[in-house]
Amino acid sequence: MIKNIIFDFDGVLVDSEILVAKAFSKYMQELGIKTNEKEFANLAGKKTVEVIDILSEKYSLKDKQKFFDDIMNIASNIYKKELKKIVGVEEFLKKSKHNLYIGSNSMKNRILDGLKRVGLEKYFNPNHIYSFDLVDNPKPHPDIYLKAVNDNDLIIDETIIIEDSVVGVNAGKNANIKVIGLTAGGHWHTDRDEKELINAGAIATANNYNKIEEIIESL
Numbered sequence: 001m002i003k004n005i006i007f008d009f010d011g012v013l014v015d016s017e018i019l020v021a022k023a024f025s026k027y028m029q030e031l032g033i034k035t036n037e038k039e040f041a042n043l044a045g046k047k048t049v050e051v052i053d054i055l056s057e058k059y060s061l062k063d064k065q066k067f068f069d070d071i072m073n074i075a076s077n078i079y080k081k082e083l084k085k086i087v088g089v090e091e092f093l094k095k096s097k098h099n100l101y102i103g104s105n106s107m108k109n110r111i112l113d114g115l116k117r118v119g120l121e122k123y124f125n126p127n128h129i130y131s132f133d134l135v136d137n138p139k140p141h142p143d144i145y146l147k148a149v150n151d152n153d154l155i156i157d158e159t160i161i162i163e164d165s166v167v168g169v170n171a172g173k174n175a176n177i178k179v180i181g182l183t184a185g186g187h188w189h190t191d192r193d194e195k196e197l198i199n200a201g202a203i204a205t206a207n208n209y210n211k212i213e214e215i216i217e218s219l
Contacts, residue, residue, distance in 0.1 A: 002098065002216050004159040006148055009104035009111050011164035011185040014118055015084050017044040018186030023075035024055070033059055044165045044187045047105055047138055085118040086184050088209035093123040102129045103144040103161070140167045142175035149175070160216060166200040173201035180215055181205040
């Protein structure tokens with residue numbers, strides 16, 4: 001029986017991955033580089049600095065610091081104006097009788113701010129929010145999830161993780177915790193195959209929170 005749920009943040013609680021993709025796409029277009037949001041959506045789950053490294057090499061952008069600073073400025077403005085919660089997540093949280101946690105590659109202050117922006121802060125104890133700035137290694141390393149487990153004496157067999165990216169699923173698998181893949185975020189465009197999450201180790205996938213509920217009840 002599942003008693004504990006650990007949610008990823010971006011793409012699982014808030015529909016933010018597509019906003020980051022939008023920021024990268026806007027920036028590249030301003031540089032005269034033809035691309036679209038789908039390319040960047042496929043990089044969801046990676047830390048921004050990792051994405052900067054990948055794209056800097058691909059497009060021969062030499063000033064990584066300027067690239068990073070510009071992207072963070074664009075993404076922050078889009079985030080403040082357009083951030084929304086994932087459809088169905090609040091109804092799920094309202095009904096849930098589980099112990100609720102967050103494990104994210106984002107920074108804790110950003111998570112707390114995002115929760116407030118979309119009205120989900122009341123569902124999470126701040127002490128139950130785990131982020132990459134609290135551990136030595138980000139996802140796909142298991143550190144974030146293992147810290148949540150160890151800090152709260154969670155039983156792994158009673159715990160499930162909800163993730164939207166291969167990086168996150170890998171982190172959960174590396175922690176030996178069952179993972180459900182969620183494809184409800186805007187970055188899961190129509191020609192992206194949810195099998196990538198299964199192949200990474202997710203026990204099942206769902207494109208909405210009603211299905212997430214069904215899967216959890218079956219475990």
